[in-house]
Amino acid sequence: MKRFINIDSIGGVGKALMVRTKPYSFIEDYSTVVPHPHTNVLATELTQFVANENDYSVYVNNTNGYDFSFYGYNYKHHTVIDDYEHIDKREIQSIG
Secondary structure, eight states, X not given: OOOEEEEEESSSBSOOEEEEEESTHHHHXXXXXXXXXXXXXXXXXXXXXXXOOOHHHHHTTTSOXXXXXXXXXXXXXXXXXXXXXXXXXXXXXXXX
16 A cells, blocks of 8 residues: 545535645645645644544554545534535545
């Protein structure tokens, strides 16, 4: 596996936040295909603080990749409306 891409959802709307990436050079690669990448240095820190485990957590130590999360409307997380039909497809495209 060359790159692992995790797209997580805590609500399913809003622009996806790049939470983690490894190695740093992947950020530069990503910025060449996505005109307005959405991330900040606090994303990783907050993820570690709240102990947010997801599929990428299993691979982060020995596999290069990206970890994204949709975080808007988090009240929907793990409810009956937390499904594919309630995701704004335009936001998925914003990831690249």
